[in-house]
Amino acid sequence: MASSITTTCQPSPLRSSFFGEKKGFLASSPVTHIGFWRKNVECKESRIGKQPIAVPANVSVTMDGQDLNVKGPLGQLSITYPREVILQREESGSLRVRKAVESRRANQMHGLFRTLTDNMVVGVSKGxxxxxxxxxxxxxxxxxxxxxxxxxxxxxxxxxxxxxxxxxxxxxxxxxxxxxxxxxxxxxxxxxxxxxxxxxxxxxxxxxxxxxxxxxxxxxxxxxx
Incomplete structure (x- = not known):
């Protein structure tokens, strides 16, 4: 005597985003907790970026926010700094580029824009x-x-x-x-x-x-x- 077996799938309260309904069947996967290990990246100060920039007497420097204008006997140059670095004028008259935030990009911009600023000062004075x-x-x-x-x-x-x-x-x-x-x-x-x-x-x-x-x-x- 043949017997009939009916299988009923009940909806599971834990539904995975990787599985779904297909042809009337609902499959579910167990939920696992995945942990992430966070490592703090320490950004060292650039050896080039921390060096001061000497400004000769025949060069005038004008700062307006993130904009710098340098004028000398050979010409005039200007540059706009990104938000990761700032430019400061010291009491001795020299310029110093500092990081505004602590990040890897700020560390890269620190040395780059210090070099660009020094090239501007040397360019308008000596060429x-x-x-x-x-x-x-x-x-x-x-x-x-x-x-x-x-x-x-x-x-x-x-x-x-x-x-x-x-x-x-x-x-x-x-x-x-x-x-x-x-x-x-x-x-x-x-x-x-x-x-x-x-x-x-x-x-x-x-x-x-x-x-x-x-x-x-x-x-x-x-x-x-």
């Missing part, structure tokens, strides 16, 4: 320069008005407009000197010049920085007979 050397037969450079003209073996000379805040001087047709009060602008324009003919590692031909060391490679040896 920066980058020197490049042209290596190659027929490679030469000249300045025509506000244009730097490079002959680098192409079918036509390369003409680069000189930015208004920079000065470019050429010595002996092969040495190019880029100078200015904004360090980032000087470095960017010098890198643009070098990008036309980066030095190759076999003969060293191209445009390189004056203090750059090119790692040379040995050419392929001829086939032995």
């Amino acid at each position: 920066f320069d980058k020197r490049l050397q042209l290596v190659g037969v027929g490679y030469r450079a000249t300045v025509e008005g506000r244009d730097l003209v490079l002959n680098l073996g192409f079918s036509h000379p390369v003409r680069m407009p000189i930015p208004a805040d920079l000065n470019v001087k050429v010595e002996e047709n092969t040495r190019v000197i880029v100078s200015g009060y904004d360090k980032s602008s000087v470095g960017q324009f010098a890198a643009s010049i070098r990008s036309w003919r980066p030095p190759e590692p076999y003969k060293g031909k191209g445009i390189k920085y004056a203090d750059e060391i090119i790692r040379r490679k040995e050419g392929k040896a001829g086939k032995k007979k």
Whole structure:
């Protein structure tokens, strides 16, 4: 004699978010407690950020909240600080960048903006320069008005407009000197010049920085007979 068995699933008060109803059946999973271990991260003070910034007598500094304006005999620069750091003027006249909060990002911004501030003060008072050397037969450079003209073996000379805040001087047709009060602008324009003919590692031909060391490679040896 056949018997009929009916199974009834009662709804469980503990319902997991990973399971649900499917075809009239309700499945539930036991609830487990997961603990998290919290570790406090100690942010050390930046060795660069804690150093004071000396301000020369011929440089004027104006602070307005998080904005800094620096003016000197060579030019004028300004910067806006993030909320993680603040700038303070000491009684001695020097500047000091401090952290406003204790966090990993504040520690990173501390050293970065101290360096940027120091570059501004040095730039408007003394300036920066980058020197490049042209290596190659027929490679030469000249300045025509506000244009730097490079002959680098192409079918036509390369003409680069000189930015208004920079000065470019050429010595002996092969040495190019880029100078200015904004360090980032000087470095960017010098890198643009070098990008036309980066030095190759076999003969060293191209445009390189004056203090750059090119790692040379040995050419392929001829086939032995």
